[in-house]
Amino acid sequence: MEIVKTIEGLRRKLYPRRSGRIGLVPTMGYLHEGHLSLIRQAVQECDTVVVSVFVNPLQFGPGEDFDRYPRDPERDAEQVKETGAEFLFAPDAQEMYPRSPLTRVTVSGLTDSLCGMSRPGHFDGVATVVTQLFHIVGPDRAYFGQKDAQQAVVIRRMAEDLHFPLRVIVCPTVREKDGLAMSSRNIYLSPEERKQATVLYRSLSEAAERKSRGDFNRASEAVRWIEDQIRAQPLAEIDYVEVLSYPELEPVEEIGDRCVIAAVAVRFGQTRLIDNMIFSEEETECFVP
Template sequence: MQIHTTIAAMQKASAATRRSGQTLGFVPTMGAIHQGHLSLVRAARAQCDVVAASIFVNPLQFAPTEDLDRYPRPFEQDVALLRSEGVEHLFAPTPQEMYPAGATTFVEVAGLSERLDGASRPGHFRGVATVVSKLFHIVQPTAAFFGQKDAAQLAVLRALVRDQNFPIRIIGCPIVREPDGLAMSSRNRFLSPSERAAALTLSRALHDVAVLPNATPDRLRTFLIEAIRQAPSLRLDYAEIVDPETLLPAQDLNRPTLVAIAAWSGATRLIDNAILAPVTNVAAEEPELCHHV
């Protein structure tokens, strides 16, 4: 695996891949690699000739009160994991390389960026859209792979690619979960045993809400809110029933619907979600909650 720390080096490697006629799959990460990230690498490997990943803890997507300094950075461990999956190129720039002194340009997807996580983390998706735009220009991949766990981010980036005419396919991949159902996250390592036990309320609530009888968007949302309230150590950020593309509140359940939830367990903010199939097509069995890849 070649490790590139400068934009010029990554651009050179990407250009060589394109000249050879090979397709390039790209997995952007902030490091602290876990099996969820590696599932994206495997998806990229299955669909593309060459795989590139990036590790960059993007300061633009953290508010001053958030955990930028605390965010885990086990770089050597991350390199070993990516190398074990056969990643050919790793782009690992410094903040100074990505944002040189005097840089004043930002990218924002209006509307979508103020919904779900964007509503509770103002400016977050401006930071995401800006860094991903830069990464796409640098790497110029054929396809980029992102996890469904970050459902709002996925909607924002699909709109970004559409609006800016990036010749890149955005591939959303299923949520990867721990055996007990907790969605994998780099921040899970911050949870104490009691906080982790409480965090399981999120995935359990999503499972239960998916089989709720006589469901309506309002009833689903009320159910989620009550489930979080009954867990004393959890603090709800949001529970929403929305269209997965626009992130606007769903008016009914007659089309695929995103059920999204965010809550604090102790000092750690966690997110989770599920896509519900249209009620008119729901079979008797339990719905898919993306427990596998």
């Protein structure tokens, strides 16, 4: 496994490997089992795998946690090495943005709800840096986690709209034993917050069961039920709870047998956690492959 810090250096390394399939796993580092599952899938499917680690300032808003976002380059490198990925691309901000960038990639519509609403500009920053990484690496496949469901939908749509010559692969959320979705931000949680944070998974998965039993006809009923569960945790402060059509992310009234996603963002102290679950008759059918 080789760590590469410059764009030119990475291009030089990848040049002789272009005849094979190249996989990219873009991350912000502080890797956990969620990231590692993406990397392992990439290693299985591709001849050359590049894991990028870049905490992208463009996707953090003012007052967000860019400065205190957790970083551990050495542990990241060890973990990537164990997966069998060939390259760890770890540019600094000067390398990615040698001057203040004037260019933005924006995806409208899909970013009007959920995190797009509570983090204005976030997905412009994500779409822009992912475009940069796609141009630097030239991957045949790029891997994203379903935990960031809106990001996955946005990137997939961007790749289609702009005719990127690659496949966007979305892999299932990896969870702790008690169901909490893996996230680099989980280390921020105090023991009590960590305990209460399991409400995200519990409420979503029980809502999915209730929905399949026919308990909810309207999206608003599911939303209210999930909100009630979360509010029962004294340290939880809801950012949003939404039930939207999937993958269009549009408001729905009657759920019926349509494929919807329940998505939540909840603050525990300074820490904002997200999670989501797809409600469908047959999950595999409406999960965008």
